[in-house]
Amino acid sequence: MSLSLNEEQMMLQDSARGFLQTKAPVSAFRELRDHPDKDGFNRQLWADMAAQGWAGITIPEQFGGVDFGYTGLGLILEEMGRTLTVSPMVSTVLMGATALNLGGSPAQKTALLPKIATGELIIPLALEETRHHNPEQTSLRATPVDKGYCLNGRKVFVLDAHVADTFIVLARTSEKNANCTGLSLFLVDSDTQGVTVERAHMLDSRNAGAVVFNDVTVSSESVVGEIDEGQELLQSVLDVAQIGLSAELLGISQQVFEMTLSYLKERKQFGVHIGSFQALQHRMAQMFCQIELCKSIVRRALNDLDAGHDNVSIVASAAKAKLCETVRRLTNEAIQLHGGIGMTDEFDLGFYIKRARVAQQTCGDYNYHLDRFARLNGY
Amino acid sequence: MLELDEFRRETRHWLEQNCPAEMRLPIREEDDDCWGGMYPTFKNEAQELWLDRMSERGWTTPAWPRSIGGGGLSKEQSEILHQELVRIKARPALLSFGIWMLGPVLLKYGSEAQKARFLPDIVRGKVRWCQGYSEPGSGSDLASLQTRAEDRGDHYLVNGSKIWTSYGDKADWVFCLVRTDNAAPKHEGISFLLFDMKSPGVTTKPITLISGKSPFSQLFFDDVRVPKENLVGEINRGWEIAKYLLTHEREMIGDMGTQSVSLSELAKEHIGLRNDMLVDPILRTDISRFTIDEMAFSDTLKRAADEAKAGQEMGAVSSMFKYFGTELNMSRFELMLSVTGNYSLGWEGEEFDEGNLPRAWLRSKGNAIEGGTSEIQLNIIAKRVLGLPSE
Numbered sequence: 101m102s103l104s105l106n107e108e109q110m111m112l113q114d115s116a117r118g119f120l121q122t123k124a125p126v127s128a129f130r131e132l133r134d135h136p137d138k139d140g141f142n143r144q145l146w147a148d149m150a151a152q153g154w155a156g157i158t159i160p161e162q163f164g165g166v167d168f169g170y171t172g173l174g175l176i177l178e179e180m181g182r183t184l185t186v187s188p189m190v191s192t193v194l195m196g197a198t199a200l201n202l203g204g205s206p207a208q209k210t211a212l213l214p215k216i217a218t219g220e221l222i223i224p225l226a227l228e229e230t231r232h233h234n235p236e237q238t239s240l241r242a243t244p245v246d247k248g249y250c251l252n253g254r255k256v257f258v259l260d261a262h263v264a265d266t267f268i269v270l271a272r273t274s275e276k277n278a279n280c281t282g283l284s285l286f287l288v289d290s291d292t293q294g295v296t297v298e299r300a301h302m303l304d305s306r307n308a309g310a311v312v313f314n315d316v317t318v319s320s321e322s323v324v325g326e327i328d329e330g331q332e333l334l335q336s337v338l339d340v341a342q343i344g345l346s347a348e349l350l351g352i353s354q355q356v357f358e359m360t361l362s363y364l365k366e367r368k369q370f371g372v373h374i375g376s377f378q379a380l381q382h383r384m385a386q387m388f389c390q391i392e393l394c395k396s397i398v399r400r401a402l403n404d405l406d407a408g409h410d411n412v413s414i415v416a417s418a419a420k421a422k423l424c425e426t427v428r429r430l431t432n433e434a435i436q437l438h439g440g441i442g443m444t445d446e447f448d449l450g451f452y453i454k455r456a457r458v459a460q461q462t463c464g465d466y467n468y469h470l471d472r473f474a475r476l477n478g479y
Numbered sequence: 480m481l482e483l484d485e486f487r488r489e490t491r492h493w494l495e496q497n498c499p500a501e502m503r504l505p506i507r508e509e510d511d512d513c514w515g516g517m518y519p520t521f522k523n524e525a526q527e528l529w530l531d532r533m534s535e536r537g538w539t540t541p542a543w544p545r546s547i548g549g550g551g552l553s554k555e556q557s558e559i560l561h562q563e564l565v566r567i568k569a570r571p572a573l574l575s576f577g578i579w580m581l582g583p584v585l586l587k588y589g590s591e592a593q594k595a596r597f598l599p600d601i602v603r604g605k606v607r608w609c610q611g612y613s614e615p616g617s618g619s620d621l622a623s624l625q626t627r628a629e630d631r632g633d634h635y636l637v638n639g640s641k642i643w644t645s646y647g648d649k650a651d652w653v654f655c656l657v658r659t660d661n662a663a664p665k666h667e668g669i670s671f672l673l674f675d676m677k678s679p680g681v682t683t684k685p686i687t688l689i690s691g692k693s694p695f696s697q698l699f700f701d702d703v704r705v706p707k708e709n710l711v712g713e714i715n716r717g718w719e720i721a722k723y724l725l726t727h728e729r730e731m732i733g734d735m736g737t738q739s740v741s742l743s744e745l746a747k748e749h750i751g752l753r754n755d756m757l758v759d760p761i762l763r764t765d766i767s768r769f770t771i772d773e774m775a776f777s778d779t780l781k782r783a784a785d786e787a788k789a790g791q792e793m794g795a796v797s798s799m800f801k802y803f804g805t806e807l808n809m810s811r812f813e814l815m816l817s818v819t820g821n822y823s824l825g826w827e828g829e830e831f832d833e834g835n836l837p838r839a840w841l842r843s844k845g846n847a848i849e850g851g852t853s854e855i856q857l858n859i860i861a862k863r864v865l866g867l868p869s870e
C-alpha cells in the first residue's frame with residue numbers, strides 16, 4: 101500500500117482544512133474558552149461536522165456512515181489539531197464508534213451507529229480509574245445479577261462525560277488469570293439510575309469528568325463483545341485511539357512549527373531577523389526532520405489500520421510514543437523561540453501546548469508506549 | 480499493469496538462470512564487493528560472470544539510456560528489477576562511483592562525445608573512477624578549493640592536492656573540481672575536469688583512520704597535463720555541477736543507515752531477560768527509542784518514494800535523509816557497544832572478530848562529516864527548505 105495520499109484523500113484533506121478554518125478557527129476556540137456554556141462545545145458546529153460525513157467517517161454505509169476509512173479520519177483529526185477544534189470527534193467517533201464497529205452485536209450496531217453518524221449520540225469510553233493509563237488494572241466491578249449485571253465503581257478522565265448520552269464502561273467481571281484478563285465492556289446510558297457525573301475543568305478547556313457508578317444495573321444485552329474477554333477488543337479500540345490521537349498531535353506539531361517559523365522570519369533583534377541566527381536555524385531544521393518522521397509514521401499507522409494488518413499494536417505504540425516525544429519538544433521550543441510573547445494568554449501558542457499535554461496523556465503517554473513497544477516486541 | 484507483470488516474470492526467470500549461486504551469499508569480506516576497473520581483481524569466476532551478464536543487459540545501470548549501454552528501463556521496471564534482486568538476495572554486480580556520482584553528472588552536463596566515451600565503460604565496470612572534491616584546506620567550505628587548472632592553450636595544467644578520496648589508490652580516472660579563475664568570486668571560478676590517474680605528476684598516499692586501515696587517500700597533482708576536451712560543462716560553471724553531484728552523494732550516504740541486525744535480539748542474547756524484560760531497563764528504553772526512530776525513518780524513505788511516484792515531491796529531502804540517516808547509524812553503533820559490553824573493546828584476534836565492531840563504530844563517526852557535515856545539512860534545510868533569512 102502506498103504511503104502517498106490518493107486523490108479522494110487529498111480532496112478530503114482540502115475540504116476539512118477549508119471547513120475548519122472557516123467555521124472553527126482558533127478564535128472560535130478562544131471564544132468557547134472565554135465564554136464557557138453548559139455543553140462545553142458548540143452543538144451547531146458538531147451538527148455541521150456530522151453533515152460533512154465526519155461523524156460517520158469510519159461507519160459502514162449500511163449503518164448510515166460514509167465508510168471512508170481510518171486514513172480519512174486521521175486527516176480530519178490532523179486538521180482539527182491545527183485549529184484546536186473542540187467536538188465529540190475523539191470521544192465518540194474515534195473511540196465510541198470504533199468499539200461498536202469492532203465489537204458491537206448486530207443489534208447494538210443497528211441501534212447506535214446510525215445515531216453516531218448523524219451526530220445525535222455522544223458515546224465516550226469510561227476507561228481510566230487512576231492517574232495513569234493502565235486498563236489492565238481496572239477495579240470497577242460488574243457482578244452478575246438477574247438477567248444482567250450490577251456495576252459499582254468510579255471512572256475518571258472520561259472524555260465528554262457530562263454531555264454523554266451513553267458510556268462504554270470498562271469493568272472487571274472476574275479475576276485476572278492465565279487464560280483471561282477478566283475484563284468486559286458495557287453500554288450504560290447516562291440517565292440510568294445510580295450514574296453520577298462530576299464535570300471537571302481541564303487544562304485544554306475540553307470536556308472530561310468523573311463518573312460514579314453506584315449499584316447501576318444493566319441488561320445482558322449491554323455487554324459489548326464477550327464477557328470476560330474484553331481485553332482484546334479494548335486493545336484494538338485503543339490502537340485506533342492512539343493512532344488517531346497521534347494524527348491530532350501531528351496537526352498540533354505542524355501548526356506550532358509553522359507559527360514559530362513565521363515568527364523567526366518577522367521578529368528583528370540586534371538589527372537582523374532572529375531567524376538568521378544559526379543557533380535557531382539548526383533547532384528549526386532538526387524539528388523539521390522530526391515532523392517529517394512523524395508524518396510518515398502516522399500515515400503508515402493509518403494505512404495499516406485500513407489494510408487490516410495484524411501487528412497494529414506495535415505501530416500504534418510507536419506512533420504515539422514518537423508523536424508524544426516530538427510534540428513535547430516542539431511546543432516547548434515554540435514558546436522559547438517566541439520569547440515573552442509566547443508566554444502571554446493573548447497569543448494562541450499557549451492553547452496548543454495545553455491541548456498537546458492532554459492528548460499526550462490520553463490513552464497512554466510517551467513512557468507508557470515506549471514500555472508497551474518493548475513488551476510487544478518481546479523484550 | 481500486464482506488461483509490468485510480464486516484465487517481472489521474465490526478470491525473475493532470467494535472474495534464476497543467470498545469477499550464480501555464490502553471488503547470492505551474504506557479503507562477508509571486503510573483496511566480496513566487485514568494483515571493476517581497468518585491471519580488475521575478481522575474487523572468483525562467479526563474480527566476473529555476474530558482472531558480465533548484468534552489464535551485458537545494462538542492468539548495472541537499469542535506468543540509463545540504451546544508447547550508451549544502460550538498461551533503458553522505466554522507473555517501474557527498475558523498481559521491479561531491484562525487488563527481484565533483493566528477493567534472491569543477489570549481491571550488487573558492480574559498485575561504482577562512476578554509476579552513483581559521475582554518471583548522473585555526465586548524463587545531465589556532458590557533451591555527446593563525453594557520454595559516448597565514458598558512460599559505456601562505467602556501465603561495464605571497465606574504468607574505476609574516484610572523486611577529487613575536498614582539499615586539506617577546504618572541507619565544509621568546499622567552494623574555497625585551491626587546486627588550480629591553468630589554461631595552456633591545448634591543455635590545462637593542474638596543480639594541487641585532494642583529500643578524502645575513496646579508493647584513490649585503486650582508481651583509473653578522477654573527476655575533479657579545480658579553480659580556473661582566481662579573480663572571480665569563489666563559486667564562479669570552479670570547473671569540473673576528468674583525467675587519467677596514470678597521467679605524469681599524479682601521486683597518491685593512503686590515509687589511516689582512527690578505525691584503522693581505510694579506503695581513503697590523498698591525491699597530489701604536480702604539473703598534470705589534462706586535455707581540454709576533458710572539461711565537463713562550461714568553464715567556471717563547475718559549482719552547479721558540484722552541487723548536483725553532492726545531492727546524489729548525500730542520498731547514497733543517507734541510505735547506508737538502514738541495516739538489518741535487530742538490536743533487541745542482540746540485547747536478548749548478550750544481556751538477557753528477567754520477567755520477559757531486558758535486564759538493563761535503561762538500555763531497554765534506549766533501544767525502543769532508537770527502533771521507533773528507525774521505523775519512522777524507513778517509513779519516511781518509503782513515503783518520499785511513494786509521493787515522488789504520485790507526483791507529490793517532498794522537496795529538498797536529500798539533506799534530511801543524509802542528516803538523519805547518518806545520525807541514526809551512529810546511534811546504532813553506540814547502542815551496539817552498550818549491548819555487547821567488553822566484547823566491543825576487542826581490537827584484534829579471532830575471538831573479537833578482528834575488532835570489526837569497534838572499527839565500524841569508529842568509522843561511523845565519519846558519516847556525519849563526509850558528503851557535507853550534519854551542520855551543513857542543517858544549514859541547507861534551514862535556508863532552502865524553511866527559507867530562513869541570512870540577515
